[in-house]
Amino acid sequence: MSATRPSQGDGTSGTAILLRFMLRRERRSLPWWLLGIGVLLAYQSAGSQSLYDSPEKLARLRETLGANTATIAMSGPRELLATIGGEVVFEIFAYLAVLVALMNMFLVVRYTRSDEETGRAELIRSARVGRHAPMAAALALAALANLAVGVVAFAAAAGTGLPAGGSVLLAAALAGVGITFAGLTAIAAQVFENPRAVYGAVGLAIGASFLLRALGDVGNGALSWLSPIGWGQRTFPYSGDRWWPLLLPLAAVAVTVPIAVSLQNHRDFGAGLLRSRPGRPTATAALGSPFGLAWRLQRGSVIGWTVGVLLLAVGYGSFGDSVEQFIADNPEVADYFPGGATDIINAYLAFTIAFLALLAAAFGVASCLRARSEETSGRAEPILATATSRSAWLGGHLSVALGGSLLVLVMAGLGEGLSYGLAVSDLGQIPRLIGVALVWTPAVWLVVAVAVFGFGWLPRIAAIIAWILVGYCSVVTLFADSFDLPGWSTNASPFWHTPQAPLESVTAMPLLIVSALTALLVAAGFAGLRRRDLGY
């Protein structure tokens, strides 16, 4: 960290003060990441241990999963399946690793590139603070956060009855993935001028890590060693406890941090190594309307969600064919699917499409709430000072939210239909499953409508209301059957009232009721916006 040129004095002075300040700024968001990671791990650990509670069941599982390429690609190396602890790592580690990597990416970007872009860092750097101090403090913050991840992961694993030694290794492996991506983010933050480009580059690196380990785990394992996620998985916690791969993240940090420091010495404050290209000097005709603006602002996220859900759907669909065999081997798993073991393929398709529909609702809420962030940032003001009515302005954003979530649903059906159809040699599955996915449209739109209503009447808490609803619908949809949730607790979810095609037959009445409610909430939301003050 102290690789500064002597002529510049101490490049890291002020780091300790900055770190304290960053910890203060993080006190609201960091705990949620840790909680999420801990809960996911504990849930998986408890679930796996109760499902596969005998050596015979574990052996059967090893046979099914170990032979299934799709599962290996989505999870991890089959060596992990030796013990129940290893099975937990097999199922959840790759996803936890992606979460931890994202957490590190956001932490480091927030206190380096974002602060520089907004000008906050300028104020800080004008004080007695070294050139490298913000980055040093951000990396120290990331290190502390990864330590906390380790503590939480150990507590979740050991607390649910897994052996202590393997739990320490699992915790260290997760923290290792985190610190590796913190170092990579520090480099990307020097290269690109704006935070979005940094997120894009690091996001790509995370995706590539997942893909490389998937290819490696399916093949001979060589490619997995190119992936930080692969390094973590190949410590084989609970199923061999191999410690030396932990050296790889340390080596990565020893390489990435000096590179980032040296890159920072070669660039101006606020600039990146890659300069941003000039754009259009005049607007195209497409930008000249509220919808045109909303689309322009959100097209990146629409494309991202669409492609992401399509890939996920292709993954789920490709697994569909082997579900039957898998369930025959592991009858307990059937409890997670509506309708139990009968008609298991349809149950599987219904369940996964329901999950993708929840993602469509999450997209719709995020997209609709964009209007709120436009309002609070002051960017809506110059638009609403033109001959653009409030309704037309909100209508622009809402069109993107509704149209985009519809597109995400189509992608869910298309992806599952395509890969499942190829597996069973019946491309008629594509229109069939697109139809199945579209049955969720009223429910998804109702969630968006609640966000619109909140925006119109309770703008300050609209985001909280909408996201709580998404969370509630997710819990009800994903867990109500397996946890036997009481009827009253599920009734408020529009997802609960949507028939789970193709398992259940589609009836019009619930869809019509949900649609009517959607229209009512949207109309009320617009009415609320028309009568309230803007900008607060």
Next chain:
Amino acid sequence: MVSGVAYPVPVTSAISVSGLVKTFGSVRALDGLDLEVAAGEVHGFLGPNGSGKTTTIRVLLGLLRADAGSVRLLGGDPWDDAVSLHRRLSYVPGEVTLWPAITGGEVIDLIGKLRGGLDRRRRDDLLERFDLDPSKKARTYSKGNRQKVALVAGLASDAELLLLDEPTSGLDPLMESVFQRCIEEVKREGRTVLLSSHILAEVEALCDRVSIIRLGRTVESGTLTELRHLTRTSISVETKRPLAGLESLPGVFDAILDGTRARFDVDTAHLDETVRWLADLGVRGLTSTPPTLEEMFLRHYGDEVAVSEEKE
């Protein structure tokens, strides 16, 4: 000081606000504000930070709803007729936030189209005069350049009313003078401007009339000449005979006496009688400095300054 604000109501008023009240929770941002802007005039809107200038402009734009009082804008109601009125006005905010990935040129075109049309020749002319590169993405603009984007977007229209909220904050002196020339042209075309500003030289150069507000209330309004009458002239004088008794004349303040020489301030209302009194002593030399806008400003803004003056 004039309170109660009695000024002649113009024949056609572009903006007519009386008794405007706006509260946010327990904060009374506007507390009975009055504002009259005649059609075709450039009206200066002055007040310290937090006095309610931006809130007033937001009410005029129909973004905020007035709690009490009457507000007319171009003959319409800014809340009910927002969309149709907005076709006839253009707005330049003081704090410009733009979309990071959209270029300045695109923002200017977008705002122009949404208002209902854009004069392309005027747009290109303004870009050149303000020396703004329209092909840069907004995230790369400095504060001054972001301000220029908003100015070009606002001035490129042929709107009959311009609402400008501290439009030159962040501009360098060269660009400030470009801005002043643009406003002079707008004025020649007979259009109306409400100019909220902190730059007094700008207001003195451009404005026909000014309104000064403080704590959400109008404290003075009128032409600059009228307002000067309400304040004090600084006089420095030398006479043949000693100036004894000067300090006790009505309307004389802050007198510094040195035998036959003196410096003092006098209320403009008492200027005539004071000069007659001086003439009787035989005036050898006299310089008088009319009050600057800045002095008027300070008298209304600085509580401490005002209080200490009153005590003396």
